Amino acid sequence: MNLLDTLKTNVLTADGAMGTMLYSYGIDFCYEELNVEKPDIIEKIHQEYISAGTDIIQTNTYSANAIKLARYGLEDRVKDFNEAAIQIAKRAAAPGGQFVLGTIGGIRGIRKSDASLDEIIRFVQEQAEVLLAGNPDGLLLETYYDFEELSSVVTHLRRLTDTPIIAQVSMHEPGVLQNGISLNDALHQLEATGADVVGVNCRLGPHHTIQAFEGVTPPKTAFLSAAPNASLLDIEDGRIVYVDEADYFGRAAVLLRDEGVRLIGGCCGTTPKHIKAVKQRIADLPPIVNKIVKVPKPIVIQEADPRKNEPLHEKVKRERSIIVELDTPRHLNTQKFLEGADVLYQAGADAVTMADNSLASPRICNTAMGSILKHANNVRPLVHITCRDRNLIGLQSHLMGLDALGIHDILAITGDPTKVGDFPGAASVYDVSSLELLQLIKQLNEGISFSGKPLQKKANFSVAAAFNPNVRVIERAVKRLEKKIECGADYFITQPVYSKEKIIEIHEATKHIETPIYIGIMPLTNIRNAEFLHHEVPGIKLSDEVLERMRKHGDDKQQSAKEGLQIAKELIDTAAQLFNGIYIITPFLRYDLSLELIQHVQAIDAKKEGMATHV
Structure with a gap:
């Protein structure tokens, strides 16, 4: 038998x-x-x-x-x-x-x-x-x-x-x-x-x-x-x-x-x-043919709390949107950070975004600073979440905490390995990659925990994903972008881009994709800053022209910063024609530089609107 x-x-x-x-x-x-x-x-x-x-x-x-x-x-x-x-x-x-x-x-x-x-x-x-x-x-x-x-x-x-x-x-x-x-x-x-x-x-x-x-x-x-x-x-x-x-x-x-x-x-x-x-x-028990099935109690999952702000990925589909990154301090003095975030938000940034211990170096927790910005300063935070520092338990707990704080704008990234940071011997967790993290966040939006357990209420996250176009074969990067869309990415934020040609290339390579993209622009401060980014930071490459322009000013801090701003403005001129989303990255808490770039974007839009009205 x-x-x-x-x-x-x-x-x-x-x-x-x-x-x-x-x-x-x-x-x-x-x-x-x-x-x-x-x-x-x-x-x-x-x-x-x-x-x-x-x-x-x-x-x-x-x-x-x-x-x-x-x-x-x-x-x-x-x-x-x-x-x-x-x-x-x-x-x-x-x-x-x-x-x-x-x-x-x-x-x-x-x-x-x-x-x-x-x-x-x-x-x-x-x-x-x-x-x-x-x-x-x-x-x-x-x-x-x-x-x-x-x-x-x-x-x-x-x-x-x-x-x-x-x-x-x-x-x-x-x-x-x-x-x-x-x-x-x-x-x-x-x-x-x-x-x-x-x-x-x-x-x-x-x-x-x-x-x-x-x-x-x-x-x-x-x-x-x-x-x-x-x-x-x-x-x-x-x-x-x-x-x-x-x-x-x-x-x-x-x-x-x-x-x-x-x-x-x-x-x-x-x-x-x-x-x-x-x-x-x-051994001697016959099989059960009929059984009384315990009918489970119906699972009621409440709808998410209504958002006070329109999701960024919805706004940027329709009109100009500017987000500005301002890294939280590596020390305990928060005055300049809070002051800068307030200035940038009041100037017209749709959100102030904060990295999650970028380059694997500890900073004040972006959730804590995001909560202060939101509740004490009325500034909209966009927090990054890496897979590096938290296991699945920590990731879900962290996200549930963000929802409880009313912080609904997040960027899901894998995160730089610990070997590049202050503590190279620290463990990198990476229970999941950014692809799985995107899926798990969207699962929370359905009111389902990472384990499948109902959470009684839906979360309401708008989730960005990273896009690194600074590669030799951009088609490969676009394939990964498409995978992230399948996993639930609502929009993309790019690494800093340092050539007009690259911005045009990004537009041509992604014009078949409806998911919005924010183009990253980070002003350079001097030649040493430029060469560090070009030679040592993963995912960032500068053109020979940009390096030469920064090299001309040597150690002249004022002229170097002025040149860095001019390069950033020229890049924005190109990006603003092709993309609604502009992502300004603030170097070294120099929020005065980011403020000038916000104003430059606004001037471009005002000029365009004036021309349209005149016509």
């Missing part, structure tokens, strides 16, 4: 964690390599689970794809590791007739940019073909946080084979995936896509896994599966540990069976003891 026929009349026990067992042995290198180098260890673990009473074992191939093996320089060993794994599992299962599943693990977490769907499908197929050649009883797709990835993989594998497919999602929160879709909807969509068994594994312990299944209606043809973690994880003396309550895990298996689950195993922290407890508890 095959796996699916057996599930029609039985509740089956699957094995527990392979990784937990290997971790307990002190093994800290590529687990999949053991299939070839130490197959006796893998077979021994299979035998331990079989002795505990499991009906199903899975191959030691969770990370045996080219993407994950590349971490160890083993990406060319996909065939070796998968082929050996299926042979080991088959050999271990032969005496007792246990079913063998070929395991394929999820690749993406939050970071979609780690691998494209095309890459994932290509590498999954490479792995699956080797496993299928070993004639497994099914393919197990487990620990998929990204539902788009899992759906795509199931669709592709269904076309490739008639072998049973078990598709398991992972949740951060009980009953909901990280994109906000309910577990019930996700499992039914997987069934419709072609999965034969649908379920859950990893991240959550038994309690929350049971809770998640309470709202799941039984699929029409597919069966349900569950493999909870042993418990929530803990850290002791630097090692990951789980509560070792095997009997509790066995009792929980009965409750999972009561929710209609027919395939019950274990994930992280589970051992043969846990699986033995499961088998003892459910």
Whole structure:
């Protein structure tokens, strides 16, 4: 009898964690390599689970794809590791007739940019073909946080084979995936896509896994599966540990069976003891055909608070818009900063924008200064957020705080690496890139947290993204810009541009794009400033003409600043003809320079308006 026929009349026990067992042995290198180098260890673990009473074992191939093996320089060993794994599992299962599943693990977490769907499908197929050649009883797709990835993989594998497919999602929160879709909807969509068994594994312990299944209606043809973690994880003396309550895990298996689950195993922290407890508890229990589904309370998400200002990306589509960057101080004296921000805003800037520790050097928190500007000075702040300094917890907390403060204009950027700043030994976080950050911010605008949990109210962020046109092949930069639009960018702010030709090139390369662009203009103060920007700051390049013009004035501060202003004005003359958005970057808190440039933009517009009126 095959796996699916057996599930029609039985509740089956699957094995527990392979990784937990290997971790307990002190093994800290590529687990999949053991299939070839130490197959006796893998077979021994299979035998331990079989002795505990499991009906199903899975191959030691969770990370045996080219993407994950590349971490160890083993990406060319996909065939070796998968082929050996299926042979080991088959050999271990032969005496007792246990079913063998070929395991394929999820690749993406939050970071979609780690691998494209095309890459994932290509590498999954490479792995699956080797496993299928070993004639497994099914393919197990487990620990998929990204539902788009899992759906795509199931669709592709269904076309490739008639072998049973078990598709398991992972949740951060009980009953909901990280994109906000309910577990019930996700499992039914997987069934419709072609999965034969649908379920859950990893991240959550038994309690929350049971809770998640309470709202799941039984699929029409597919069966349900569950493999909870042993418990929530803990850290002791630097090692990951789980509560070792095997009997509790066995009792929980009965409750999972009561929710209609027919395939019950274990994930992280589970051992043969846990699986033995499961088998003892459910061995003689028939599957549940009908169950009472707990109807979840309707989720009410309030609309976002109304904005007091028109979003910048809406205004700039229609008319001139000027934003001015004024970096917060690297010291604790804020007087000049606050004075400058007030002067620039009163002069006509639509917002004062503040970097998030630019060049990885600590400054006064832009959220704190933004709040002061907004609430004490009535100045509209636009704050930058980098992925460098905060993990996912910190990023979401930070954004929720901004919403609570009423700061809704933000620029999402990856951020300069710490090695360029004051503390080169500090850790760079980069849990996500700017692409994922854009998507996550837009998810908050739907009232959904990064984990998929409802937030009771929608945020109301207008999100800018960075655009660096100072590259040799601008078409590549535009491709990245287009990806950011797909991820939710409302408008773009460029790096400083230092040639009229580059501004024209930007216009020609982006004229097919409706998303607005603010052209960055930063006045130079002297030749040393110019050469530092040109030679040392990533993403900024000056033309030979600009460098020569600044070089002529040597150490004459007054004439150098005057020349820098003149260059900036000439650039604005070109930019203002082609773009509504002008982004003025203030050097060294010299807000007098930015003030003069604001007035120059206004003079251009006044002249244009006067000519139009005269005509």
